[in-house]
Amino acid sequence: MEKPLNQINRRQFFFQAALWAGLGVLGTTLAWIFGDLWSAAGRFSSARWVPVTPVNQLPLEGVIPFPEYRIALFRAGQKIGAISLECTHLGCLVNVVDRGFFCPCHGSYFGPLGQVYSGPATLPLPWHRVMDRGGWIWVHLGKKLGSRQWLEVKQGEKKFEKGMEGV
Amino acid sequence: MIADISINLSGIPSREHCLTCHPQGRAVRVSGRDLLLQKSHPPISPHSIDDLGCTACHLGEGMARDLVISHGRLGNEARKVLAGQDLQASCYRCHDLKPLPGAEKAWQGFQLFSTNACDACHNVDGLAGGRYGPDLSAIGSFLGLKQIQKAIEDPKADPKNSIMPKFSLSPEQIQAISYFLKSRTSKSLHETPMIKKVRMKEQARIRGKGLEKVPEGGKAILREKKCLACHKFGEEDGQIAPDLTHMAFMRGEDYIKTFLYTPGKEIPGAIMPWIRMTQEEEKRIVHSLQERGKEGRLHGTDAKRLYMMICQRCHAAQGDGLGTIQPNLANFPRAFWKNQEFFKRIPDERIVKSIGKGIPGTSMPPFGELLGHEGVDSLIHLIFHEFIRIKRSEKRSDLTLPTPPAEMLPRDKTEKDFGKYCSSCHGVAGNGKGPEYLKYLPRPRDLTNGPFFRSITDDRIARAISDGVPGTGMGPFRDKISPETIWSLVNRIRELSGSDGKTAESN
Numbered sequence: 001m002e003k004p005l006n007q008i009n010r011r012q013f014f015f016q017a018a019l020w021a022g023l024g025v026l027g028t029t030l031a032w033i034f035g036d037l038w039s040a041a042g043r044f045s046s047a048r049w050v051p052v053t054p055v056n057q058l059p060l061e062g063v064i065p066f067p068e069y070r071i072a073l074f075r076a077g078q079k080i081g082a083i084s085l086e087c088t089h090l091g092c093l094v095n096v097v098d099r100g101f102f103c104p105c106h107g108s109y110f111g112p113l114g115q116v117y118s119g120p121a122t123l124p125l126p127w128h129r130v131m132d133r134g135g136w137i138w139v140h141l142g143k144k145l146g147s148r149q150w151l152e153v154k155q156g157e158k159k160f161e162k163g164m165e166g167v
Numbered sequence: 168m169i170a171d172i173s174i175n176l177s178g179i180p181s182r183e184h185c186l187t188c189h190p191q192g193r194a195v196r197v198s199g200r201d202l203l204l205q206k207s208h209p210p211i212s213p214h215s216i217d218d219l220g221c222t223a224c225h226l227g228e229g230m231a232r233d234l235v236i237s238h239g240r241l242g243n244e245a246r247k248v249l250a251g252q253d254l255q256a257s258c259y260r261c262h263d264l265k266p267l268p269g270a271e272k273a274w275q276g277f278q279l280f281s282t283n284a285c286d287a288c289h290n291v292d293g294l295a296g297g298r299y300g301p302d303l304s305a306i307g308s309f310l311g312l313k314q315i316q317k318a319i320e321d322p323k324a325d326p327k328n329s330i331m332p333k334f335s336l337s338p339e340q341i342q343a344i345s346y347f348l349k350s351r352t353s354k355s356l357h358e359t360p361m362i363k364k365v366r367m368k369e370q371a372r373i374r375g376k377g378l379e380k381v382p383e384g385g386k387a388i389l390r391e392k393k394c395l396a397c398h399k400f401g402e403e404d405g406q407i408a409p410d411l412t413h414m415a416f417m418r419g420e421d422y423i424k425t426f427l428y429t430p431g432k433e434i435p436g437a438i439m440p441w442i443r444m445t446q447e448e449e450k451r452i453v454h455s456l457q458e459r460g461k462e463g464r465l466h467g468t469d470a471k472r473l474y475m476m477i478c479q480r481c482h483a484a485q486g487d488g489l490g491t492i493q494p495n496l497a498n499f500p501r502a503f504w505k506n507q508e509f510f511k512r513i514p515d516e517r518i519v520k521s522i523g524k525g526i527p528g529t530s531m532p533p534f535g536e537l538l539g540h541e542g543v544d545s546l547i548h549l550i551f552h553e554f555i556r557i558k559r560s561e562k563r564s565d566l567t568l569p570t571p572p573a574e575m576l577p578r579d580k581t582e583k584d585f586g587k588y589c590s591s592c593h594g595v596a597g598n599g600k601g602p603e604y605l606k607y608l609p610r611p612r613d614l615t616n617g618p619f620f621r622s623i624t625d626d627r628i629a630r631a632i633s634d635g636v637p638g639t640g641m642g643p644f645r646d647k648i649s650p651e652t653i654w655s656l657v658n659r660i661r662e663l664s665g666s667d668g669k670t671a672e673s674n
Contacts, residue, residue: 093298104288109594118601
């Protein structure tokens, strides 16, 4: 008697069911392992987008240092920028001073936009990429940019009307 | 025969050949080609050489093949072999920061580190320090004990432009601090990156809460926030920063509050770090500073005593401006001793005003209220009589200033002139830190000092450029540059200091 093409016997059915279930479990496990690795790689590396602060916490004018991320955020009205706080000489953390940046290790002095005022550093402070997502300022900590990059934030939104009273 | 041991220190594999020359860890003396065994290794239970190896405590390079490298004499002596008492510099590489038998000095060093407010500027991972000075979390991996001691003993030796003040510490105290700092290394032997991260998060939480218990009234809060590690208040003196005894009375509450948050706004170039504090603590600090002011003025005090009480810390007992705290001030205190030329040139009203109203943008506070008219007068008399040694009325008639031209020179020409004549000392940006600024004491004036330049007239700036400032490195430019250039440079300085457009008050 000839077997219909689309029919399988009991033994084959169990075999295939077990095979697919096994493959499914294996795939899920692997996906979970790789997913965990992927997120762990980000967890311990600084080269990624990081939410730094809510936009409405930033003063309308000024420079706010975030030493834990080794950056400072600028705000000039609608424009926001992120500058690296790593000295271009030997990598010390520079201080935000009244007009510009000062490196405590060897006394390099940088202007308000990171330009070199006095050595030993010879290169201006690099900048970082910035974006605005859900009212937070995100900064990409991995890549340093040679040119200045500003993020334009729209004015007239409610979140900007409260200035910096509490900051 | 090479004695080869492998050990594992908290996940860091390490292989060493030290025991080849030092069997069972014994000390060795070299005589010709022979090694003479000296005293044996002291008992170190519960530690053992089999578990820890040698370099975990003694440092050095375990796999090196010659004496110089294996004993770590290269590279700032960061890996120089530690022995004897110095060995306690290694204890806190693994152990938590709490008292340990045998590591008393290192523990004392940790306490000195915090009581002397080192952590107000320097961050050390796990101690939540300030970010004003270089991070010392891994200093032990970069410098040897001797180098750390030298850096604390004379901070301005290297680099020369360092802003770290010289603390009044005994050699023993400096040694103790160096033991503690030597144990701060980049490869932590007791913390994995995960534990480190957890601890830092915990600290951020504790820091956010602020201090639970703030001691009541008086000097306690100043001690708690380590103000007195540098400043003087009453009888307590840190010998590094200005006297705060009458400061709130002289400067007023608003000034103090602004200064606590942005020292550089009131006195550009001030080296005081920003201190983290809650609003409650700030209130208490201002309050305890004001308490003293109520005690009253110093009217009717003898001039010599007054000078020793309020002038001497900056202007020095011998009046040459090299007072105890002078190296830590943003601006050099005016020298009186043998500075006759300077005092012959300035009008008497300016001297009275400087003492009575203070000098904006510098550490000179207004003493008028505190001393009263007679006090100021008697001080000026004393200064002229004892230090300057000329009659107070003896003034030199000045050369006439060049008249301001109808039209200033074009901007790029002025910038060129500034670069040619001024920037070697005052810096291209005018911040007083040009390539040659360290050659001069008094240091070149910071031309970006807004508060200072807002308080002086155009004439005075032009006078300083054309006739120089006696007693400083600033020479006369009258014969070198044209009147138009002088006045264009005055304009340039107004731009740099952000004081253009604002009419300077008349003298």
